[in-house]
Amino acid sequence: MTQKSLRLALLASLFAAGLAQAQAQDQAKNWPNRTVRIVVPYTPGGTSDIIARAISQPLGEALKQTVIVENRAGASGNLGADAVAKSNDGHTLLLCDVTALAISPSVYTKLGFDPSKDLKGAAMLAYSPHMLVVHPSVPANNLGELVALSKTSKMDFAVTAVGSAPHVAGMAVAAITGAKWEYIPYKGGSQAIGDTIAGQTQVLMNGMLATLPSVQAGKLKVLGVSKASRVPLLPNVPTLAEQGATGFESGTWQGILVPAGMPPAALAKLSAELIRIIRSPDLRARLASQGAEVHTMSPTEFTGFFARERKSWAAVVAKSGLKLD
Template structure:
Protein backbone atom coordinates (compact mmCIF):
# COMPACT_ATOMS: atom_id res chain seq x y z
CA UNK A 1 0.00 0.00 0.00
CA UNK A 2 1.37 3.37 -0.95
CA UNK A 3 0.90 6.51 1.09
CA UNK A 4 1.83 10.08 0.28
CA UNK A 5 3.75 12.21 2.72
CA UNK A 6 1.55 15.21 2.02
CA UNK A 7 -1.24 13.47 3.90
CA UNK A 8 0.84 12.91 7.03
CA UNK A 9 -0.13 14.93 10.03
CA UNK A 10 3.32 15.39 11.48
CA UNK A 11 4.36 18.65 13.01
CA UNK A 12 2.70 21.44 11.01
CA UNK A 13 2.52 19.60 7.68
CA UNK A 14 -1.23 18.99 7.96
CA UNK A 15 -2.25 22.37 9.32
CA UNK A 16 -2.67 24.32 6.04
CA UNK A 17 -4.77 21.49 4.68
CA UNK A 18 -6.96 21.45 7.79
CA UNK A 19 -7.41 25.21 7.64
CA UNK A 20 -8.53 25.08 4.00
CA UNK A 21 -10.98 22.26 4.61
CA UNK A 22 -12.39 23.88 7.73
CA UNK A 23 -12.86 27.15 5.87
CA UNK A 24 -14.60 25.41 2.96
CA UNK A 25 -17.10 23.56 5.13
CA UNK A 26 -17.07 25.28 8.51
CA UNK A 27 -20.65 24.27 9.23
CA UNK A 28 -19.86 20.54 9.51
CA UNK A 29 -20.88 19.07 11.87
CA UNK A 30 -23.81 20.88 13.48
CA UNK A 31 -25.49 17.77 14.91
CA UNK A 32 -24.90 14.15 15.81
CA UNK A 33 -22.99 12.07 13.25
CA UNK A 34 -23.88 8.40 12.83
CA UNK A 35 -21.00 6.06 11.97
CA UNK A 36 -21.90 2.55 10.85
CA UNK A 37 -19.53 -0.35 11.44
CA UNK A 38 -20.88 -3.27 9.38
CA UNK A 39 -19.03 -5.87 11.45
CA UNK A 40 -19.42 -7.43 14.87
CA UNK A 41 -18.81 -5.56 18.15
CA UNK A 42 -15.41 -6.24 19.65
CA UNK A 43 -13.68 -6.94 16.34
CA UNK A 44 -10.75 -4.94 15.04
CA UNK A 45 -12.80 -2.53 12.92
CA UNK A 46 -15.18 -1.85 15.81
CA UNK A 47 -12.31 -1.15 18.22
CA UNK A 48 -10.63 1.19 15.74
CA UNK A 49 -13.83 3.03 14.82
CA UNK A 50 -14.84 3.61 18.44
CA UNK A 51 -11.44 5.08 19.27
CA UNK A 52 -11.63 7.32 16.19
CA UNK A 53 -15.14 8.45 17.16
CA UNK A 54 -13.90 9.34 20.63
CA UNK A 55 -11.14 11.45 19.10
CA UNK A 56 -13.56 13.08 16.66
CA UNK A 57 -15.89 14.09 19.48
CA UNK A 58 -13.02 16.07 20.95
CA UNK A 59 -11.88 17.39 17.59
CA UNK A 60 -15.23 18.66 16.28
CA UNK A 61 -17.29 19.17 19.42
CA UNK A 62 -20.23 17.03 18.32
CA UNK A 63 -21.49 13.58 19.26
CA UNK A 64 -20.62 10.61 17.07
CA UNK A 65 -22.69 7.46 17.51
CA UNK A 66 -21.24 4.10 16.46
CA UNK A 67 -23.83 1.64 15.14
CA UNK A 68 -22.96 -2.01 14.47
CA UNK A 69 -25.09 -3.41 11.66
CA UNK A 70 -23.80 -6.94 11.21
CA UNK A 71 -24.59 -9.30 8.37
CA UNK A 72 -23.83 -10.27 4.82
CA UNK A 73 -20.05 -9.98 5.26
CA UNK A 74 -20.46 -6.25 5.87
CA UNK A 75 -22.97 -5.70 3.06
CA UNK A 76 -26.05 -4.97 5.19
CA UNK A 77 -24.55 -2.04 7.05
CA UNK A 78 -22.80 -0.73 3.96
CA UNK A 79 -26.01 -0.82 1.95
CA UNK A 80 -27.77 1.24 4.63
CA UNK A 81 -25.17 3.98 4.33
CA UNK A 82 -25.17 3.84 0.52
CA UNK A 83 -28.87 4.80 0.61
CA UNK A 84 -28.47 7.64 3.11
CA UNK A 85 -28.24 11.34 2.38
CA UNK A 86 -24.79 12.50 1.38
CA UNK A 87 -24.75 15.33 3.90
CA UNK A 88 -21.92 14.07 6.09
CA UNK A 89 -24.07 12.72 8.93
CA UNK A 90 -24.14 9.06 7.85
CA UNK A 91 -20.64 7.61 7.57
CA UNK A 92 -19.22 4.12 7.17
CA UNK A 93 -15.98 2.53 8.42
CA UNK A 94 -14.95 -0.56 6.46
CA UNK A 95 -11.97 -2.78 5.77
CA UNK A 96 -10.54 -3.92 2.44
CA UNK A 97 -13.23 -6.60 2.51
CA UNK A 98 -15.55 -3.86 1.25
CA UNK A 99 -13.85 -3.94 -2.16
CA UNK A 100 -13.48 -7.74 -2.19
CA UNK A 101 -17.12 -8.62 -1.56
CA UNK A 102 -18.33 -8.33 -5.14
CA UNK A 103 -15.80 -11.03 -6.08
CA UNK A 104 -16.49 -13.23 -3.05
CA UNK A 105 -20.29 -13.09 -3.00
CA UNK A 106 -22.91 -14.10 -5.57
CA UNK A 107 -24.42 -10.64 -5.58
CA UNK A 108 -23.84 -7.31 -3.84
CA UNK A 109 -26.56 -4.61 -4.04
CA UNK A 110 -24.10 -1.79 -4.69
CA UNK A 111 -20.77 -1.11 -6.33
CA UNK A 112 -18.14 -0.69 -3.60
CA UNK A 113 -16.28 1.97 -5.56
CA UNK A 114 -18.84 4.04 -7.47
CA UNK A 115 -21.77 3.94 -5.01
CA UNK A 116 -19.89 5.66 -2.16
CA UNK A 117 -17.92 8.83 -1.55
CA UNK A 118 -14.32 8.14 -0.44
CA UNK A 119 -13.38 10.27 2.59
CA UNK A 120 -10.28 8.87 4.31
CA UNK A 121 -8.10 5.83 4.08
CA UNK A 122 -7.60 5.78 7.84
CA UNK A 123 -4.95 3.18 8.53
CA UNK A 124 -3.20 0.12 7.25
CA UNK A 125 -2.74 -2.87 9.53
CA UNK A 126 -1.21 -6.33 9.31
CA UNK A 127 -3.13 -9.52 9.75
CA UNK A 128 -1.78 -12.10 12.12
CA UNK A 129 -1.71 -15.86 11.93
CA UNK A 130 -3.01 -17.08 15.28
CA UNK A 131 -2.88 -20.69 16.43
CA UNK A 132 -4.27 -22.58 19.37
CA UNK A 133 -1.69 -23.59 21.95
CA UNK A 134 -2.72 -27.23 21.47
CA UNK A 135 -2.21 -27.13 17.69
CA UNK A 136 0.41 -29.64 16.46
CA UNK A 137 2.72 -26.87 15.23
CA UNK A 138 4.47 -23.97 16.93
CA UNK A 139 5.62 -21.79 14.05
CA UNK A 140 5.08 -21.15 10.34
CA UNK A 141 7.63 -23.76 9.27
CA UNK A 142 5.97 -26.33 11.52
CA UNK A 143 2.53 -25.42 10.15
CA UNK A 144 3.67 -25.93 6.56
CA UNK A 145 5.39 -29.21 7.38
CA UNK A 146 2.35 -30.52 9.26
CA UNK A 147 -0.05 -29.48 6.48
CA UNK A 148 2.10 -31.21 3.86
CA UNK A 149 2.18 -34.37 5.95
CA UNK A 150 -1.59 -34.21 6.54
CA UNK A 151 -3.10 -32.66 3.39
CA UNK A 152 -6.56 -31.19 3.94
CA UNK A 153 -6.60 -31.99 7.66
CA UNK A 154 -5.59 -28.51 8.89
CA UNK A 155 -8.49 -26.08 9.27
CA UNK A 156 -8.09 -22.32 9.34
CA UNK A 157 -10.66 -19.75 10.38
CA UNK A 158 -11.59 -16.60 8.47
CA UNK A 159 -14.13 -13.90 9.27
CA UNK A 160 -14.59 -12.16 5.91
CA UNK A 161 -13.19 -12.02 2.38
CA UNK A 162 -9.94 -10.34 3.44
CA UNK A 163 -8.91 -12.97 5.98
CA UNK A 164 -10.14 -15.69 3.60
CA UNK A 165 -7.78 -14.37 0.95
CA UNK A 166 -4.95 -14.18 3.49
CA UNK A 167 -5.29 -17.86 4.37
CA UNK A 168 -5.77 -19.09 0.82
CA UNK A 169 -2.85 -17.05 -0.53
CA UNK A 170 -0.67 -18.52 2.25
CA UNK A 171 -1.74 -22.03 1.25
CA UNK A 172 -1.03 -21.33 -2.43
CA UNK A 173 2.47 -20.00 -1.78
CA UNK A 174 3.26 -22.80 0.68
CA UNK A 175 1.96 -25.52 -1.63
CA UNK A 176 -0.41 -26.90 0.99
CA UNK A 177 -4.13 -27.62 1.26
CA UNK A 178 -6.14 -26.30 4.22
CA UNK A 179 -9.87 -26.36 4.93
CA UNK A 180 -11.45 -22.96 5.55
CA UNK A 181 -13.98 -22.37 8.35
CA UNK A 182 -16.00 -19.15 8.05
CA UNK A 183 -16.86 -17.07 11.14
CA UNK A 184 -19.12 -14.04 11.55
CA UNK A 185 -16.37 -11.90 13.09
CA UNK A 186 -12.85 -11.78 14.46
CA UNK A 187 -14.02 -12.03 18.08
CA UNK A 188 -15.80 -15.42 17.76
CA UNK A 189 -12.93 -16.74 15.65
CA UNK A 190 -10.43 -15.88 18.39
CA UNK A 191 -12.73 -17.34 21.05
CA UNK A 192 -12.64 -20.72 19.29
CA UNK A 193 -8.85 -20.59 18.98
CA UNK A 194 -8.56 -19.86 22.70
CA UNK A 195 -10.95 -22.72 23.50
CA UNK A 196 -8.97 -25.11 21.30
CA UNK A 197 -11.89 -25.67 18.93
CA UNK A 198 -10.02 -24.16 15.98
CA UNK A 199 -6.31 -24.81 15.37
CA UNK A 200 -5.54 -21.79 13.21
CA UNK A 201 -6.95 -18.49 11.99
CA UNK A 202 -6.23 -15.30 10.09
CA UNK A 203 -7.44 -12.12 11.77
CA UNK A 204 -6.52 -8.47 12.19
CA UNK A 205 -3.84 -7.50 14.67
CA UNK A 206 -6.47 -5.45 16.54
CA UNK A 207 -8.77 -8.45 16.96
CA UNK A 208 -5.84 -10.52 18.21
CA UNK A 209 -4.53 -7.80 20.52
CA UNK A 210 -6.21 -8.99 23.74
CA UNK A 211 -4.72 -12.45 23.24
CA UNK A 212 -1.04 -11.62 22.82
CA UNK A 213 -0.30 -12.59 26.41
CA UNK A 214 -2.77 -15.48 26.54
CA UNK A 215 -0.90 -18.75 26.93
CA UNK A 216 -3.64 -20.57 25.00
CA UNK A 217 -2.84 -18.65 21.80
CA UNK A 218 0.32 -18.58 19.69
CA UNK A 219 0.79 -15.70 17.25
CA UNK A 220 2.87 -17.32 14.52
CA UNK A 221 3.52 -14.31 12.30
CA UNK A 222 2.30 -10.98 10.96
CA UNK A 223 1.31 -10.91 7.31
CA UNK A 224 2.83 -7.55 6.33
CA UNK A 225 6.21 -6.94 4.71
CA UNK A 226 7.65 -5.49 7.93
CA UNK A 227 7.12 -6.24 11.59
CA UNK A 228 4.43 -4.41 13.53
CA UNK A 229 5.51 -1.73 16.04
CA UNK A 230 2.78 -3.13 18.30
CA UNK A 231 4.48 -6.52 18.66
CA UNK A 232 7.96 -6.20 17.14
CA UNK A 233 9.03 -9.59 18.46
CA UNK A 234 6.59 -11.37 16.11
CA UNK A 235 8.24 -12.28 12.78
CA UNK A 236 6.75 -11.61 9.38
CA UNK A 237 5.61 -14.59 7.33
CA UNK A 238 8.61 -14.10 5.05
CA UNK A 239 11.00 -14.08 8.01
CA UNK A 240 9.27 -17.19 9.35
CA UNK A 241 10.03 -19.11 6.18
CA UNK A 242 7.53 -18.35 3.38
CA UNK A 243 9.04 -16.06 0.70
CA UNK A 244 6.78 -13.75 -1.29
CA UNK A 245 3.96 -13.41 1.22
CA UNK A 246 2.92 -9.81 1.89
CA UNK A 247 -0.64 -8.83 2.72
CA UNK A 248 -1.91 -5.92 4.81
CA UNK A 249 -5.44 -4.77 5.43
CA UNK A 250 -6.80 -1.27 5.82
CA UNK A 251 -9.56 0.72 7.46
CA UNK A 252 -11.34 3.39 5.47
CA UNK A 253 -14.17 5.87 5.91
CA UNK A 254 -16.82 6.27 3.22
CA UNK A 255 -19.97 8.32 2.83
CA UNK A 256 -22.99 7.97 0.58
CA UNK A 257 -22.56 8.83 -3.08
CA UNK A 258 -23.25 12.45 -3.95
CA UNK A 259 -21.47 14.01 -0.97
CA UNK A 260 -20.07 17.46 -1.74
CA UNK A 261 -16.27 17.43 -2.15
CA UNK A 262 -15.87 20.14 0.50
CA UNK A 263 -17.82 18.02 2.99
CA UNK A 264 -15.60 15.01 2.35
CA UNK A 265 -12.50 17.18 2.71
CA UNK A 266 -13.80 18.63 5.99
CA UNK A 267 -14.43 15.17 7.43
CA UNK A 268 -10.99 14.00 6.33
CA UNK A 269 -9.45 17.05 8.01
CA UNK A 270 -11.33 16.18 11.20
CA UNK A 271 -10.01 12.62 11.02
CA UNK A 272 -6.46 13.94 10.72
CA UNK A 273 -7.02 16.27 13.65
CA UNK A 274 -8.53 13.52 15.82
CA UNK A 275 -5.70 11.09 15.11
CA UNK A 276 -3.10 13.77 15.90
CA UNK A 277 -4.44 14.48 19.40
CA UNK A 278 -1.71 13.04 21.65
CA UNK A 279 -4.06 11.10 23.92
CA UNK A 280 -5.55 9.30 20.90
CA UNK A 281 -2.50 9.05 18.66
CA UNK A 282 -0.66 7.12 21.37
CA UNK A 283 -3.61 4.74 21.74
CA UNK A 284 -3.81 4.20 17.98
CA UNK A 285 -0.12 3.34 17.92
CA UNK A 286 -0.66 0.92 20.81
CA UNK A 287 -3.26 -0.80 18.63
CA UNK A 288 -0.72 -1.18 15.86
CA UNK A 289 -2.42 1.32 13.55
CA UNK A 290 -0.52 3.08 10.78
CA UNK A 291 -2.02 6.58 10.66
CA UNK A 292 -0.60 7.77 7.35
CA UNK A 293 -4.03 8.74 6.05
CA UNK A 294 -5.08 9.33 2.46
CA UNK A 295 -7.62 12.02 1.59
CA UNK A 296 -10.66 11.69 -0.70
CA UNK A 297 -8.90 11.84 -4.08
CA UNK A 298 -6.05 9.50 -3.18
CA UNK A 299 -8.41 7.13 -1.39
CA UNK A 300 -10.60 7.01 -4.51
CA UNK A 301 -7.56 6.03 -6.58
CA UNK A 302 -6.62 3.41 -4.00
CA UNK A 303 -10.13 1.89 -4.15
CA UNK A 304 -9.91 1.59 -7.92
CA UNK A 305 -6.51 -0.08 -7.60
CA UNK A 306 -7.88 -2.50 -5.02
CA UNK A 307 -10.83 -3.33 -7.25
CA UNK A 308 -8.46 -4.31 -10.05
CA UNK A 309 -6.33 -6.41 -7.70
CA UNK A 310 -9.29 -8.42 -6.42
CA UNK A 311 -10.71 -8.87 -9.90
CA UNK A 312 -7.45 -10.54 -10.89
CA UNK A 313 -7.33 -12.59 -7.66
CA UNK A 314 -10.86 -13.81 -8.34
CA UNK A 315 -9.90 -14.98 -11.82
CA UNK A 316 -7.06 -17.05 -10.39
CA UNK A 317 -9.24 -18.57 -7.65
CA UNK A 318 -7.57 -16.87 -4.68
CA UNK A 319 -10.83 -15.34 -3.51
CA UNK A 320 -13.16 -18.15 -2.59
CA UNK A 321 -16.94 -17.69 -2.99
CA UNK A 322 -18.56 -17.26 0.42
CA UNK A 323 -21.12 -19.84 1.37
Protein backbone atom coordinates (compact mmCIF):
# COMPACT_ATOMS: atom_id res chain seq x y z
CA MET A 1 0.00 0.00 0.00
CA THR A 2 1.38 3.42 -0.95
CA GLN A 3 1.85 6.23 1.55
CA LYS A 4 -1.06 8.09 -0.06
CA SER A 5 -3.30 5.04 0.30
CA LEU A 6 -2.31 4.74 3.96
CA ARG A 7 -3.24 8.37 4.57
CA LEU A 8 -6.59 7.90 2.84
CA ALA A 9 -7.30 4.76 4.87
CA LEU A 10 -6.42 6.59 8.07
CA LEU A 11 -8.68 9.51 7.17
CA ALA A 12 -11.52 7.12 6.34
CA SER A 13 -11.04 5.36 9.67
CA LEU A 14 -11.07 8.64 11.58
CA PHE A 15 -14.14 9.79 9.68
CA ALA A 16 -15.97 6.54 10.48
CA ALA A 17 -15.03 6.83 14.15
CA GLY A 18 -16.23 10.42 14.25
CA LEU A 19 -19.47 9.51 12.52
CA ALA A 20 -20.08 6.66 14.97
CA GLN A 21 -19.46 9.00 17.91
CA ALA A 22 -21.84 11.59 16.48
CA GLN A 23 -24.52 8.94 15.93
CA ALA A 24 -24.08 7.72 19.52
CA GLN A 25 -24.45 11.28 20.81
CA ASP A 26 -27.61 11.73 18.73
CA GLN A 27 -29.02 8.47 20.10
CA ALA A 28 -28.40 9.58 23.67
CA LYS A 29 -29.79 13.05 22.97
CA ASN A 30 -32.96 11.75 21.33
CA TRP A 31 -33.62 8.98 23.85
CA PRO A 32 -36.22 8.65 25.25
CA ASN A 33 -38.77 10.06 22.82
CA ARG A 34 -41.89 8.47 24.32
CA THR A 35 -43.27 7.08 27.60
CA VAL A 36 -40.87 4.82 29.49
CA ARG A 37 -42.29 1.71 31.17
CA ILE A 38 -40.73 0.10 34.24
CA VAL A 39 -42.02 -3.46 34.36
CA VAL A 40 -42.10 -5.00 37.84
CA PRO A 41 -42.65 -8.75 37.39
CA TYR A 42 -44.35 -9.17 40.76
CA THR A 43 -47.52 -7.99 42.51
CA PRO A 44 -47.75 -4.44 43.94
CA GLY A 45 -46.38 -3.73 47.41
CA GLY A 46 -43.24 -5.88 47.29
CA THR A 47 -39.63 -4.74 47.44
CA SER A 48 -39.23 -4.29 43.66
CA ASP A 49 -42.49 -2.35 43.44
CA ILE A 50 -41.47 -0.03 46.30
CA ILE A 51 -38.16 0.80 44.60
CA ALA A 52 -39.79 1.25 41.19
CA ARG A 53 -42.34 3.74 42.48
CA ALA A 54 -39.67 5.60 44.46
CA ILE A 55 -37.59 6.27 41.34
CA SER A 56 -40.30 6.67 38.69
CA GLN A 57 -41.08 10.34 39.26
CA PRO A 58 -37.50 11.63 39.52
CA LEU A 59 -36.51 9.47 36.53
CA GLY A 60 -39.34 10.96 34.50
CA GLU A 61 -38.21 14.47 35.45
CA ALA A 62 -34.63 13.68 34.47
CA LEU A 63 -35.56 12.10 31.13
CA LYS A 64 -38.32 14.64 30.41
CA GLN A 65 -40.76 11.84 29.65
CA THR A 66 -43.57 10.11 31.51
CA VAL A 67 -42.35 7.03 33.41
CA ILE A 68 -44.98 4.50 34.43
CA VAL A 69 -44.71 1.41 36.61
CA GLU A 70 -46.43 -1.71 35.29
CA ASN A 71 -46.87 -4.77 37.51
CA ARG A 72 -46.77 -7.90 35.38
CA ALA A 73 -46.75 -10.84 37.77
CA GLY A 74 -46.68 -14.48 36.76
CA ALA A 75 -44.39 -17.49 36.42
CA SER A 76 -42.40 -16.39 39.46
CA GLY A 77 -41.35 -13.15 37.80
CA ASN A 78 -40.37 -14.75 34.51
CA LEU A 79 -43.47 -13.53 32.65
CA GLY A 80 -42.56 -9.88 33.05
CA ALA A 81 -38.86 -10.51 32.48
CA ASP A 82 -39.62 -12.39 29.27
CA ALA A 83 -41.81 -9.52 28.01
CA VAL A 84 -39.02 -7.00 28.58
CA ALA A 85 -36.38 -9.27 27.02
CA LYS A 86 -38.51 -9.53 23.86
CA SER A 87 -39.60 -5.90 23.69
CA ASN A 88 -38.17 -3.87 20.84
CA ASP A 89 -39.45 -0.37 21.54
CA GLY A 90 -36.29 0.74 23.38
CA HIS A 91 -38.39 2.20 26.19
CA THR A 92 -39.26 -0.83 28.33
CA LEU A 93 -37.21 -1.50 31.47
CA LEU A 94 -37.23 -4.32 34.00
CA LEU A 95 -36.89 -3.71 37.73
CA CYS A 96 -36.62 -6.93 39.67
CA ASP A 97 -34.78 -8.95 42.26
CA VAL A 98 -31.59 -9.59 40.31
CA THR A 99 -30.74 -12.69 42.33
CA ALA A 100 -34.13 -14.22 41.50
CA LEU A 101 -33.43 -13.64 37.82
CA ALA A 102 -30.02 -15.28 38.21
CA ILE A 103 -31.63 -18.30 39.89
CA SER A 104 -34.30 -18.86 37.20
CA PRO A 105 -32.07 -20.61 34.62
CA SER A 106 -31.13 -23.22 37.24
CA VAL A 107 -34.72 -23.82 38.37
CA TYR A 108 -36.72 -23.64 35.13
CA THR A 109 -35.99 -26.15 32.40
CA LYS A 110 -38.01 -24.27 29.76
CA LEU A 111 -37.36 -20.55 30.05
CA GLY A 112 -38.48 -18.62 26.98
CA PHE A 113 -35.48 -16.31 27.25
CA ASP A 114 -31.89 -16.37 28.47
CA PRO A 115 -31.36 -13.65 31.12
CA SER A 116 -27.62 -13.48 30.49
CA LYS A 117 -28.02 -13.07 26.72
CA ASP A 118 -31.37 -11.36 26.18
CA LEU A 119 -31.08 -8.78 28.97
CA LYS A 120 -28.29 -6.54 30.17
CA GLY A 121 -27.91 -4.57 33.37
CA ALA A 122 -28.39 -0.81 33.38
CA ALA A 123 -27.74 -0.15 37.07
CA MET A 124 -27.89 -1.90 40.41
CA LEU A 125 -29.86 0.21 42.86
CA ALA A 126 -30.27 -1.25 46.33
CA TYR A 127 -29.77 -4.21 48.63
CA SER A 128 -32.14 -5.39 51.33
CA PRO A 129 -31.24 -8.38 53.54
CA HIS A 130 -33.81 -11.10 53.98
CA MET A 131 -35.67 -11.25 57.27
CA LEU A 132 -36.85 -14.50 58.79
CA VAL A 133 -40.21 -13.73 60.37
CA VAL A 134 -43.11 -15.69 61.83
CA HIS A 135 -46.70 -15.05 62.81
CA PRO A 136 -46.75 -13.65 66.39
CA SER A 137 -48.58 -16.74 67.63
CA VAL A 138 -45.67 -19.04 66.72
CA PRO A 139 -44.01 -20.04 70.04
CA ALA A 140 -40.44 -19.54 68.86
CA ASN A 141 -38.15 -16.59 69.55
CA ASN A 142 -35.04 -17.63 67.66
CA LEU A 143 -33.94 -19.87 64.81
CA GLY A 144 -33.12 -22.82 67.05
CA GLU A 145 -36.57 -22.82 68.64
CA LEU A 146 -38.22 -22.52 65.21
CA VAL A 147 -36.24 -25.46 63.85
CA ALA A 148 -37.20 -27.60 66.85
CA LEU A 149 -40.86 -26.57 66.56
CA SER A 150 -40.91 -27.35 62.83
CA LYS A 151 -40.04 -30.98 63.60
CA THR A 152 -43.07 -31.45 65.85
CA SER A 153 -45.68 -29.09 64.36
CA LYS A 154 -46.97 -28.41 60.85
CA MET A 155 -45.20 -25.34 59.54
CA ASP A 156 -46.14 -23.53 56.31
CA PHE A 157 -43.44 -21.35 54.76
CA ALA A 158 -44.79 -18.53 52.56
CA VAL A 159 -42.83 -18.34 49.31
CA THR A 160 -42.89 -14.98 47.54
CA ALA A 161 -42.51 -16.85 44.22
CA VAL A 162 -41.40 -20.36 43.36
CA GLY A 163 -37.68 -20.29 42.61
CA SER A 164 -37.30 -16.79 44.04
CA ALA A 165 -34.30 -15.78 46.14
CA PRO A 166 -36.32 -16.00 49.41
CA HIS A 167 -37.59 -19.46 48.41
CA VAL A 168 -34.12 -20.82 47.67
CA ALA A 169 -32.77 -19.08 50.78
CA GLY A 170 -35.44 -20.82 52.87
CA MET A 171 -34.44 -24.14 51.37
CA ALA A 172 -30.79 -23.42 52.15
CA VAL A 173 -31.60 -22.59 55.78
CA ALA A 174 -33.63 -25.81 56.07
CA ALA A 175 -30.75 -27.81 54.61
CA ILE A 176 -28.28 -26.27 57.06
CA THR A 177 -30.44 -26.55 60.19
CA GLY A 178 -32.70 -29.54 59.49
CA ALA A 179 -35.87 -27.44 59.67
CA LYS A 180 -39.06 -29.01 58.27
CA TRP A 181 -41.65 -26.84 56.58
CA GLU A 182 -43.95 -26.90 53.58
CA TYR A 183 -43.53 -24.20 50.93
CA ILE A 184 -46.68 -22.31 49.95
CA PRO A 185 -46.19 -20.31 46.71
CA TYR A 186 -47.48 -16.79 46.03
CA LYS A 187 -47.21 -14.32 43.16
CA GLY A 188 -45.27 -11.73 45.13
CA GLY A 189 -43.98 -10.56 48.47
CA SER A 190 -47.02 -8.50 49.42
CA GLN A 191 -49.35 -11.51 49.17
CA ALA A 192 -46.95 -13.71 51.13
CA ILE A 193 -46.67 -11.08 53.85
CA GLY A 194 -50.44 -10.64 53.97
CA ASP A 195 -51.14 -14.34 54.46
CA THR A 196 -48.45 -14.68 57.12
CA ILE A 197 -49.94 -11.73 58.99
CA ALA A 198 -53.33 -13.43 58.72
CA GLY A 199 -51.89 -16.66 60.13
CA GLN A 200 -52.59 -18.71 57.01
CA THR A 201 -48.84 -19.34 56.80
CA GLN A 202 -46.48 -19.33 59.76
CA VAL A 203 -43.00 -18.59 58.37
CA LEU A 204 -41.67 -16.16 55.79
CA MET A 205 -38.35 -14.97 54.41
CA ASN A 206 -38.50 -11.72 52.48
CA GLY A 207 -36.63 -8.51 51.78
CA MET A 208 -36.37 -6.18 54.76
CA LEU A 209 -37.65 -3.15 52.82
CA ALA A 210 -41.09 -4.69 52.32
CA THR A 211 -41.22 -6.67 55.58
CA LEU A 212 -39.91 -4.29 58.26
CA PRO A 213 -43.10 -2.15 58.52
CA SER A 214 -45.12 -5.24 59.51
CA VAL A 215 -42.49 -6.15 62.12
CA GLN A 216 -42.49 -2.62 63.53
CA ALA A 217 -46.30 -2.72 63.72
CA GLY A 218 -46.20 -5.97 65.70
CA LYS A 219 -47.95 -7.92 62.94
CA LEU A 220 -44.95 -10.19 62.40
CA LYS A 221 -42.20 -11.41 64.73
CA VAL A 222 -38.62 -11.30 63.48
CA LEU A 223 -36.26 -14.13 64.42
CA GLY A 224 -33.20 -13.19 62.40
CA VAL A 225 -31.67 -11.38 59.45
CA SER A 226 -29.64 -13.02 56.70
CA LYS A 227 -26.73 -10.60 56.70
CA ALA A 228 -23.08 -11.01 57.67
CA SER A 229 -23.50 -8.43 60.44
CA ARG A 230 -26.45 -7.14 62.45
CA VAL A 231 -28.66 -4.46 60.94
CA PRO A 232 -28.39 -1.03 62.65
CA LEU A 233 -32.19 -0.62 62.60
CA LEU A 234 -32.54 -3.88 64.58
CA PRO A 235 -29.41 -4.11 66.73
CA ASN A 236 -30.91 -6.72 69.06
CA VAL A 237 -31.91 -9.10 66.27
CA PRO A 238 -29.16 -11.67 65.62
CA THR A 239 -28.10 -12.80 62.18
CA LEU A 240 -29.00 -16.30 61.03
CA ALA A 241 -25.29 -17.09 60.93
CA GLU A 242 -25.07 -16.28 64.65
CA GLN A 243 -27.88 -18.77 65.28
CA GLY A 244 -26.40 -21.81 63.63
CA ALA A 245 -26.71 -21.11 59.90
CA THR A 246 -22.94 -20.65 59.72
CA GLY A 247 -21.75 -18.52 56.82
CA PHE A 248 -25.26 -18.03 55.48
CA GLU A 249 -26.14 -14.70 53.91
CA SER A 250 -28.86 -13.77 51.43
CA GLY A 251 -30.85 -10.76 50.37
CA THR A 252 -32.77 -8.91 47.70
CA TRP A 253 -30.73 -7.03 45.12
CA GLN A 254 -32.83 -4.58 43.15
CA GLY A 255 -31.65 -3.47 39.73
CA ILE A 256 -32.78 -2.23 36.34
CA LEU A 257 -32.23 -4.40 33.26
CA VAL A 258 -32.96 -3.62 29.62
CA PRO A 259 -33.21 -5.63 26.40
CA ALA A 260 -29.79 -6.65 25.08
CA GLY A 261 -30.30 -4.62 21.91
CA MET A 262 -30.59 -1.25 23.64
CA PRO A 263 -28.07 1.18 22.06
CA PRO A 264 -24.99 1.72 24.26
CA ALA A 265 -25.39 5.50 24.34
CA ALA A 266 -28.98 5.27 25.56
CA LEU A 267 -27.93 2.65 28.12
CA ALA A 268 -25.15 4.91 29.41
CA LYS A 269 -27.56 7.84 29.74
CA LEU A 270 -30.12 5.72 31.59
CA SER A 271 -27.50 4.21 33.90
CA ALA A 272 -26.09 7.61 34.85
CA GLU A 273 -29.52 9.02 35.70
CA LEU A 274 -30.55 5.96 37.71
CA ILE A 275 -27.38 6.04 39.81
CA ARG A 276 -27.68 9.78 40.37
CA ILE A 277 -31.32 9.45 41.47
CA ILE A 278 -30.87 6.50 43.83
CA ARG A 279 -27.86 8.18 45.45
CA SER A 280 -29.76 11.38 46.18
CA PRO A 281 -29.71 12.15 49.93
CA ASP A 282 -33.52 12.16 50.31
CA LEU A 283 -34.07 8.80 48.60
CA ARG A 284 -31.05 7.22 50.28
CA ALA A 285 -32.34 8.30 53.70
CA ARG A 286 -35.87 7.14 52.97
CA LEU A 287 -34.73 3.68 51.93
CA ALA A 288 -32.27 3.38 54.82
CA SER A 289 -35.06 4.09 57.29
CA GLN A 290 -36.85 1.04 55.89
CA GLY A 291 -33.88 -1.30 55.91
CA ALA A 292 -32.59 -1.00 52.33
CA GLU A 293 -29.06 0.05 51.46
CA VAL A 294 -28.35 2.04 48.33
CA HIS A 295 -25.82 -0.09 46.48
CA THR A 296 -25.02 0.96 42.94
CA MET A 297 -23.19 -0.82 40.14
CA SER A 298 -22.37 0.26 36.61
CA PRO A 299 -23.47 -1.93 33.67
CA THR A 300 -20.05 -3.62 33.60
CA GLU A 301 -20.05 -4.30 37.35
CA PHE A 302 -23.66 -5.48 37.09
CA THR A 303 -22.71 -8.05 34.44
CA GLY A 304 -19.98 -9.50 36.64
CA PHE A 305 -22.28 -9.62 39.66
CA PHE A 306 -25.01 -11.41 37.70
CA ALA A 307 -22.57 -14.04 36.45
CA ARG A 308 -21.33 -14.72 39.99
CA GLU A 309 -24.86 -14.93 41.39
CA ARG A 310 -25.95 -17.31 38.66
CA LYS A 311 -23.01 -19.60 39.39
CA SER A 312 -23.29 -19.57 43.19
CA TRP A 313 -27.06 -20.11 43.32
CA ALA A 314 -26.85 -22.85 40.69
CA ALA A 315 -24.90 -24.89 43.24
CA VAL A 316 -27.58 -24.29 45.90
CA VAL A 317 -30.38 -25.26 43.51
CA ALA A 318 -28.50 -28.38 42.44
CA LYS A 319 -28.28 -29.55 46.06
CA SER A 320 -31.97 -28.83 46.62
CA GLY A 321 -33.08 -30.75 43.55
CA LEU A 322 -35.61 -28.02 42.70
CA LYS A 323 -36.60 -28.14 39.03
CA LEU A 324 -39.67 -26.67 37.29
CA ASP A 325 -40.96 -26.69 33.71
